[in-house]
Amino acid sequence: MKVFNVKALLMGIMILLAAGPAAGKKLQIVTTTTDLKAIAEAVGGAYVSVNSISSGRQDPHFIDAKPSYMLKLRKADLFIRIGLELEQGWERLILEGSRNRSILLGSRGHLDASAGIRRLEVPTGAVDRSMGDVHPLGNPHYWLDPYNARIIAGTIARRLGELDPEHEAQYARSAASFSRQVDIAMFGSALQEGEDAEGLWQRRPGGNLVPGIEAQSDAGEARGWQAQMAPFRGVKVVTYHRSWSYFLERFGLVAAGELESKPGISPSPGHLKNLIETMRAQQVPIIIVASFKGDKAPNLVAAKTGATVVKVPYSVGGNDQAGDYIAMMDQLVTRISTALTRSSL
Template sequence: MFRSIFSLLLALGFAVPANGWAKVKVVASLTDFGALAREIGGDRVEVVTLASPTQDPHFVDARPSFAVDLAAADLLIYAGAELEAGWLPPLIRTANNGRILPGQPGHLNVATVVPLREVSGGSVDRSTGDVHPQGNPHTWVDPRNGLRIAVAITQRLKAIDAEGAEVYEANLRDFARRLGDKMREWKERLAPFAGTKVIVYHRSWTYFLEWAGFVEVAAIEPLPGVPPADSDVTALVEAQRGAGVKLVVAESFYPSERVRFVAERLGAKALELPAMTGADGTTGYIDLIQRIVDRVAGALE
């Protein structure tokens, strides 16, 4: 009987897991959330990520295949605070999947499970840039938030797949132990540089810098998501001259010439950092934060 059912499912195009249970299908907007889902879910989950780790997550080309993935998803994980507002909502509507709608166990808005910075409220006028009145959405680069997100993923997976609860809890404990050990190591390495003044291209690093004990003094963008004019860059350099800025930080998808110009004029170091798991060859969430810490400490040592 089982063999005939197995053959029928294969004929209909369904994959039957070798372990005998149907895997929880997780779709993550960003690779970091996908990496955390794999940490917790192990071989009980099948994870698909939408945005590439080397592209600006504000601006993602919505492929038709994304809607297909969302239609089959048991759990959707996304940054929230309107980070994906320009591309994810239409895909969710097209997918027409009630399992991943707000209020369901399969809907995880990361912005609701971590403390947000820069919350302003009010309405949004996109003509003035990627303004996020609900708060800065780049939360995952703070490893404390990485743990909070992992806890939330565990809760969702247990609600969706109660039979796997013990597995998810054990995986969470293991991840929390490994991350905790690393966090102590990272803090010790960064401690000599506490108070370091940093300029960012985009306010992607607020949470990491706060956790590291650094000071974010300015952004090269005059407004989030608005490319700086020459006059903006000149004004920034004049305002920060003599302020003791040590680092000017950006991701690879932002204009490196602007970053180098500001760094050279201020006698600081220009530093390109990976902001998402998979960028710069990183293989997991802990590896991502390790790479960031290594780059930052290496630039200051």
């Protein structure tokens, strides 16, 4: 008599290992940024538990590959990154260090949230480092356009559905619900119930607003981000790093330059001198700076030009008020539109 059926035991172990998350167990998600975490939580709801590597108060380009991040990833079912090489300095180290096979690049547990995003500033010619830290796949700061948050939500919902087919429909519904919240935040309460906002989003900056939404300009709290920013279309602004291209394009603001002489290169005195002249000539009213950037260069330029420095969260958790994606975008729109309203330039 066979006391021990080795084959059956091995099969059992294989099945247990392959089964993935057991029924009732939450999918463990680790995202590189808090924006992805906020969206993944909105989509995954009660079926997921989400951790972010970066805190929202730090620059996701420059993160040390700390062993504690590898521990976070050890049991993850899904890793979500911004992509477009934003995390290239540290992603591989923490993925490899985690020893978690199911989230390596190319596996189902590895998701690049940039899929489906219309990329800005994709270089058309050859790129080299004399140009500074140019991202050859395009500008990676796409989460700062609220339309892209809707795309990210859809991308995450589809992958969650693949990993956890039992709740596929719920993920799709949550993504749609999140998108609707973004639509309402963007276009305000004038958005009719059941009205598809897709057409409104497709009216690219520079085009006229839909009359119903434009009329909200004096409607107080019910106004959406679109209406709040509408008076400033075409206004020129300066930013610290080229992180704001998606936000500027969405709201029709125009970049007059950056404090950095080239992407990722510290502001040089010569460059700042030229920038100050440009800003004076073009009467640039504000300098947009992410909350983790130094104050010295922005304050110097502001003092010479009369422009206002607007320090804003650049990710969810970037300040105490930016608790979720919509609150973060609210902060951005409110602080920038307020500064533009108050500016005497």
